[in-house]
Amino acid sequence: MTNATQPIILTGDRTTGPLHLGHYIGSLRSRVQLQHEAKQFLLLADTQAMTDNVGRHQKVTENVVEVALDYLAVGIDPDKSTIFIQSQVPELAELTQYLLNLVTVSRLERNPTIKEEIRLRGFERDIPAGFLTYPVSQAADITAFKATLVPVGDDQQPMIEQTNELVRRFNLTVGREVLVECVAVLSHVPRLPGIDGKAKMSKSLGNAITLGATPDEISKAVHDMYTDPNHLRVSDPGQVEGNVVFMFLDAFDPDTAAVDEMKAHYRRGGLGDSVVKRRLNERLQALIAPIRERRMQFERDRAGVLEILRQGTMRAREAAGATLSEVKGALGLNYFGS
Structure with a gap:
């Protein structure tokens, strides 16, 4: 178990679909390591996922166990x-309500992350209030x-800045240090594109390789990967930059010297896409096979997984409840001495 002197880390994922290799390279590997170095809370953000999934709530709830x-x-x-479920920790919703009083609508609308996500979703001015205010909900998740x-x-740094703004505003308002500022830990791993070359990898876009993918699904995904459209013959010089296969090799092949040699060979010509894809397929099959096997083992005991989530949620409620009690005390909302 973690020592009380260790740092506290909060991270998590919106529960809108099974996790994929983009999540793995971007955060999951580091979370496995961090759990040995810090007291780690992993949030299954179903409440947040509801903010832009009106009418698709069943998809959100079904994927809670899938992400777990x-x-x-x-x-x-x-x-x-x-590991805990956001919606099952009501203390987070109550803390969100108090923090909402410390931020203006115009400040939320200026948040660069929110502005970009509103643009991507085509909300324009028809923005669900829950979606506009989710940076405050996220701040509650962190500060609780x-x-x-x-x-x-x-892209999430503005969310951390806004969290710290709210922490400072709250502490100034009550005249003492109650909430704690946090530091963003940035990933140094480049974001993986989709297998079609698009910037975003997403299960809903059909351009992702999930962590539970079958051998055939992995092989098909690698076969369909975007390479260099001008590399028509094996003898043609090829372009490595923007070539999804090489981007995946950079992320998942530990033999960097061999990958560098393949890049040089590809650039000068004489190396076919099929050879490069074969190597990547071998690497991904070896990576995903044990993950898929462990996932199948846990899936056979879904009741056991739900029990893990129940126990984690109880621990999360205890921790969040202690912070909420401090917050309410600082605001004078402890009418009955608790």
């Missing part, structure tokens, strides 16, 4: 990391556990 299975399959240990470190991508 992925966590367990990659090596998250529930004895070292607290007094997390000091929050692993995020570059």
Whole structure:
């Protein structure tokens, strides 16, 4: 178990679908390591996922267990990391309500992350209120556990800045240090594109390789991967930059010297796409096979997985409840002495 002097980390995923290799390279591997170095809370963000899935709530709830299975399959240990369900910790919703009083609508609309996500979803001015205010919900998630470190991508830095703004505003308002500021832990791993070359890898876009993919699904995905459209013959010089196969090899092939040699050969010509894809397929099959096997083992005991989530959620409620009690006390909302 983690030592009380260790840093507290909060991280998590929206429960809108099974996790894929983009999640694995971007965060899951580091979370497995971090659980040995810090007190880690892993949030299954179903409440947040509801903010832009109106009418698709069943998809959100069904994927809670799917994401939990992925966590367990990659090596998250529930004895070292607290895995919990956001919607089942009502203390987070109450803390969100108090923090909402400390931020304006115009400040939320200026948040670069929110602005970009509103654009991507085509909301324009028809923005669901829950979606607009989810940075405050995220701030509650972080501050409820007094997390000091929050692993995020570059695009999420504005969310951490807004969290710290709210922490400072709250502490100034009540005249004492109650909530704790956090630090963004940035991933140094480039974001993986989809197998079609598009910037975003997503199961819903059909351009992702999930962590539970079968051997045939992996082989088909690699076969369909975007390479260099001008590399028509084996003898033609090929372009490595923007070539999805080489981007995946950079991410998953530990033999960097061999990959560098393949890149040089590809650039000068004489190396076919099929050879490069064959190597990548071998690497991905070896990587995913044990993850898939562990996932299948956990899936056979879904009741056991739900029990892990129940216990983790109880621990999360205890931690969040302690912070909420401090917050309510600082605001004078402890009418009955508790």
